[in-house]
Structures are given as C-alpha cells and as structure tokens.
Amino acid sequence: QKEVEQNSGPLSVPEGAIASLNCTYSDQGSQSFFWYRQYSGKSPELIMFIYSNGDKEDGRFTAQLNKASQYVSLLIRDSQPSDSATYLCAVGGTSYGKLTFGQGTILTVHP
Amino acid sequence: DGGITQSPKYLFRKEGQNVTLSCEQNLNHDAMYWYRQDPGQGLRLIYYSQIVNDFQKGDIAEGYSVSREKKESFPLTVTSAQKNPTAFYLCASSMRTGLTDTQYFGPGTRLTVL
Numbered sequence: 001q002k003e004v005e006q007n008s009g010p011l012s013v014p015e016g017a018i019a020s021l022n023c024t025y026s027d028q029g030s031q032s033f034f035w036y037r038q039y040s041g042k043s044p045e046l047i048m049f050i051y052s053n054g055d056k057e058d059g060r061f062t063a064q065l066n067k068a069s070q071y072v073s074l075l076i077r078d079s080q081p082s083d084s085a086t087y088l089c090a091v092g093g094t095s096y097g098k099l100t101f102g103q104g105t106i107l108t109v110h111p
Numbered sequence: 112d113g114g115i116t117q118s119p120k121y122l123f124r125k126e127g128q129n130v131t132l133s134c135e136q137n138l139n140h141d142a143m144y145w146y147r148q149d150p151g152q153g154l155r156l157i158y159y160s161q162i163v164n165d166f167q168k169g170d171i172a173e174g175y176s177v178s179r180e181k182k183e184s185f186p187l188t189v190t191s192a193q194k195n196p197t198a199f200y201l202c203a204s205s206m207r208t209g210l211t212d213t214q215y216f217g218p219g220t221r222l223t224v225l
Contacts, residue, residue: 004153031211032211032212034211034213034214036216042218042219043201043216043217043218043219044154044201044216045216046213046214046215049211049213051211088153088154090154090214092211092212097142097144097159097161097205097212097214098156098159098169099156099214101146101153101154101155102153103151103152103153104151104152104153
C-alpha cells in the first residue's frame with residue numbers, strides 16, 4: 001500500500017513568518033510530487049510540482065525534494081492570512097497520471 | 112473560457128437511488144479522474160480514464176460506475192450499492208508537462224444521502 005503522510009496539524013503561524021509543511025512517502029519509485037491548496041468548501045488548486053532533488057521556487061513558495069529520504073516539503077515565506085487553507089501533498093508513481101494524496105495539513109496564519 | 116465543470120454543485124439522494132454526477136472539460140486533456148473526499152481526509156481515487164472508451168478502477172471503486180464515451184466527458188454514477196456515499200466528489204483532468212502529469216480539479220459536487 002503506497003502511503004503519503006503529512007505533518008499533523010493544525011499549524012498556526014503569525015503573519016509574515018515562514019510556514020513549513022512536510023510530507024513523507026513510502027514508494028521509492030515515486031517520480032513526481034505536487035502541492036495543492038484547498039480552501040474550506042472548495043476544490044484543490046495546484047501550487048507547484050517538483051520532480052528533481054533540490055529546491056524549486058515560485059514566488060513566496062519553495063518546494064524541496066529529497067528522494068533519498070523520501071521527503072518533500074513546502075515553505076511559504078512571508079505568510080499571509082489568505083494563505084490559511086488545507087495543504088495537500090500528492091505523489092505520482094510509475095502509473096500514468098495516478099496520484100496518492102496525503103491527508104492534508106491545515107494552516108492558519110494569524111494577524 | 113477553458114476549464115473543468117461539474118454539476119450539480121449540491122445533490123441529495125434518497126437511500127436506494129442511483130445518481131449521476133457530471134464532469135466536463137474543454138482543456139483537451141486525455142486523462143480524467145474521479146476522487147472522493149471525506150471530512151478531514153485526503154482524496155481517494157475512485158476511477159480514472161486515460162483515453163476514450165477505456166477506464167480503470169481506483170482504490171475505492173465498489174459501488175460506483177463510470178463511462179468515457181467522449182474525450183470531454185467522464186460522468187460518475189453512484190449506485191445504491193455504495194454504502195456510505197455522502198462525501199465531496201471531485202473530478203480532475205490531466206495533461207503531461209515534461210515528466211509529470213499535472214492534474215487540475217473541477218469545483219466539486221457535494222452529495223448527501225437523506
């Protein structure tokens with residue numbers, strides 16, 4: 001059974017701080033890694049994906065991947081109250097298009 | 112205006128009824144997916160289809176059925192055999208971007224069994 005585990009929440013950070021969201025996966029054959037943001041009552045929206053070891057930056061977001069440790073993280077710099085949402089980690093394996101999702105981490109950014 | 116549409120937004124079902132959820136996309140994506148999300152949970156894959164007239168079971172296909180007669184459409188039927196169908200249902204489609212297949216989601220249908 002392929003598993004994706006996210007750090008338990010909820011996670012609360014002050015406005016302007018760095019929020020760190022973590023995800024581990026069990027399938028060593030995993031090739032692609034995605035972070036989605038989901039506001040309450042809404043559908044997930046893609047933040048970014050990564051498939052090479054190292055860091056990938058997009059604006060205030062940085063995804064970090066370490067395949068040896070089977071670990072992927074998302075850093076949100078200068079956190080804003082509008083970043084308050086559930087963040088879903090998703091991992092793709094060798095099967096075309098199939099993703100396994102973590103249970104999500106609730107992030108609250110307080111003013 | 113490209114995107115993925117799902118209808119209806121809210122659906123109420125009596126026990127013993129079959130209901131069909133609609134999913135349409137005009138993104139020219141080949142693959143489409145159906146997920147179920149329960150409160151406080153991640154997404155679980157019900158069915159997926161990589162091409163027209165072909166689909167595969169996901170992790171929780173029991174009590175559900177699908178069809179893929181057109182590239183743009185992937186309807187999901189929740190049958191009376193599904194024991195606990197109350198959930199948020201999400202349809203997605205994907206395109207290949209380099210080495211990855213990036214999935215994009217529709218707005219979802221919230222199904223409640225009365």
